[in-house]
């Protein structure tokens with residue numbers, strides 16, 4: 001029996017965060033961490049007049065708009081650690097001053113810490129402002145980030161026919177942020193949260209299980225000696241055929257389809273990818289989560305598609321981030337880990353057994369890749385910009401997962 005997504009997301013992630021020197025770092029309080037022993041915690045949702053908020057939607061299901069968006073007021077959710085430690089934040093103060101009532105929402109942390117599963121009849125999650133560092137980044141949810149994720153979600157929904165039937169994603173259906181209280185700053189620091197529909201889109205009626213990518217090779221928090229899930233999924237199949245055919249090549253197709261159609265760069269690392277399984281444990285689809293993607297404006301220009309509905313967030317005019325997303329997040333942080341896990345059980349296999357077919361597929365389905373990608377692998381440098389965002393550097397290394 002495969003454990004629930006919520007269990008796997010919290011507790012089948014041991015030993016996976018070794019891909020960079022920052023990856024194991026967290027400023028989240030113990031009780032709010034995914035692997036806390038506590039089952040759940042409470043998020044305060046404040047009722048705020050709609051005129052004080054900015055609200056973005058992308059076809060939210062009625063169940064969610066009814067519970068979060070009232071006629072006159074909408075709910076503004078704040079992570080408890082922000083309420084505890086950011087008492088002088090102008091938005092925390094404004095919310096507390098304005099709100100006359102609040103709802104208590106019971107949540108379970110997901111693997112990303114700041115995205116929380118809501119205990120509710122309708123499967124959804126809330127991705128909250130969390131200005132503490134987890135891994136490399138401070139996990140703020142500024143207004144433009146929220147708006148852009150909803151924009152991307154809407155675009156992908158209308159453009160879903162550009163993807164294989166093996167593609168699915170989690171829609172960001174509602175975004176709510178507080179109106180900007182300081183318009184003199186060079187960028188809006190007003191923040192809020194996203195509401196994520198947890199039913200993979202396109203919605204399928206049959207019962208399906210979901211497994212986070214890292215749970216294929218991650219160890220269990222409670223029983224570290226359990227065999228990796230990857231082995232039970234491979235079962236009697238040929239391991240190379242299975243991993244390539246069911247996991248890696250579909251993800252490469254999705255990445256290229258998304259980039260080619262929209263210029264959006266999916267970030268398919270082990271935390272952003274979910275495997276969807278039917279009740280016979282066959283992988284039916286790959287579900288992508290997290291739509292805070294880089295946007296390649298060169299590609300959009302080449303496609304001659306309008307970007308007027310997009311704001312400035314994550315617009316890019318150079319190729320470095322393509323390499324970070326594809327070579328590093330997908331190739332190094334995720335695919336290399338799957339291969340290493342597989343080779344422990346099947347020592348006769350080599351890295352090239354997996355990499356070569358991936359390079360060939362990439363070349364075949366994306367022959368114009370050199371126009372957009374840099375020739376070498378790029379990654380984060382330890383330097384940061386004035387907003388504390390990491391800068392990029394050229395590692396000079398040759399890509400492994402693309403030609």
Ligand SMILES: Nc1ncnc2c1ncn2[C@@H]1O[C@H](COP(=O)(O)OP(=O)(O)OP(=O)(O)O)[C@@H](O)[C@H]1O
Pocket residue numbers: 013016017023110111112113114115127134135139214267269270271272289290291292
């Ligand atoms: N095995 C893993 N690989 C990558 N990231 C992981 C892993 N396990 C946990 N994480 C955490 O997941 C987050 C990945 O960052 P990312 O920007 O993809 O997600 P997010 O935007 O915070 O949330 P979400 O994926 O819910 O939209 C980080 O907080 C990182 O520490």
Ligand SMILES: [Mg+2]
Pocket residue numbers: 112271272289290
């Ligand atoms: Mg993520």
